[in-house]
Amino acid sequence: MSLSAKHLLGIRDLKRSDIELIFQTADQFKEVLQRPIKKVPTLRDTTIVNVFFENSTRTRISFELAEKRLGADVVNFSASGSSVSKGETLIDTVNNILSMKVDLVVMRHSATGAPHFLSKHINVPIVNAGDGINEHPTQALLDAFSIRERLGSVEGKKVAICGDIMHSRVALSNIYCLKKLGAEVTVAGPPTLIPKYIAEALGVNVTYDIREALNWCDVANILRIQLERQNMPLFSSLREYSLAYGVNRALLDSLQKEIVIMHPGPINRGVELSSDVADSGQSIILDQVENGVATRMAVLYLLARKEGAKE
């Protein structure tokens, strides 16, 4: 029983059995998180460094909590205020950190492929905490885990991923993960924010009509408009986006059924999602955050041993 990959660089590299193993392990960590003492000593001899070259709140805190609740020693590194601003290369930065006897690296980087590049040069497991517009594997795992928790399983479910598909690493990882687990996926959003050949390339349905997507799905994963990744305007204004693609109470009430609402955070309240929907009983946004710690504990538990293990 072990993951087939040494690193977690993306969901694309995982097998369905890997994902199921992570969920099975996360189930037990979720139980640990309900205990009076929410901590186990499994990784007490392991040092993990969180290398964040890009801003993050929940992902970094979630990883840090997961690491601490596994009993690991944790070192945090953020690019701002570090020697990176003096021109140090990625490999040099990470190798310097590893020389201090670190066993596992969790990395976020604004450049697509940065963890893949690093994995060819260093010998310890790497967990990708988001690379550019490529993948955010642990977010996809916790999303699928939350769907499984709410609806019993992912297999056969209809999931709509709505919003800025083009710039979203969450969208790509979610598509890989949900498809591997047997779900049907539709992406919905403005034509300018949906890659042209996504249907052929990834086997998803595409619609430019949010109402059609919501009417079809069991679960809607509403994504954030990533203005920071857009070099040129891809829609006229946030107000117009909100009117055409925002999910609000009136829109949900007009559907024939009750769907589950997800959002990877942080929410632009009033843009892609209205506050009353985000805070309603239909929303599992806070469950996603809670499940993030358990799924990340599972990933770390399954990977941390790879270093030095006779396999």
Place this chain on the structure above:
Amino acid sequence: MKSILTDRQLAITIDRLSHQLIENHPQFENTVLIGLQPRGIYLSDRINNKLQTLLPGVKVPYGRLDITFYRDDYKSGKGLHTPNETDIDFSIDNKHVVLVDDVLYTGRTIRSAMDAMLDFGRPATVELLVLIDRRFSRELPIQPDYTGRTIDAIITEKVRVLWKERDGKDEVVLIA
């Protein structure tokens, strides 16, 4: 393969162990039973059922504990263990805890179990009940309070406890 306990002997042994527990904890007022995952729970299920018969009307608090995350061989290269379910829905604070496992060998599982258990509270006392005690094989100073059968097996031999629920028959065998 040599039989250590037949199905009949196993039933008698479980009967005896249950009576011994009642001798020391007459009404189980402040005593709880905790079976160790994965294999100890077959024995603890049987003992729990027996106690229900022997003490009608008495509800014995019974939980199952998984020790995967407390093992000391995480990095030993022996293969990663899949965790099992932990289900303890009562407090063990100031309780007399009886830990139940099928085979006591090196003592490392029980060491992990005590670590895991302490994350649920601070028990008054802890006792250990095992079906098979492989004495002379201990790596840690841990001894059972209640023993089904004590055997002297050499290190290359393996004790296997078969349960009807899982293996189709009740028997304890020694595999050379």
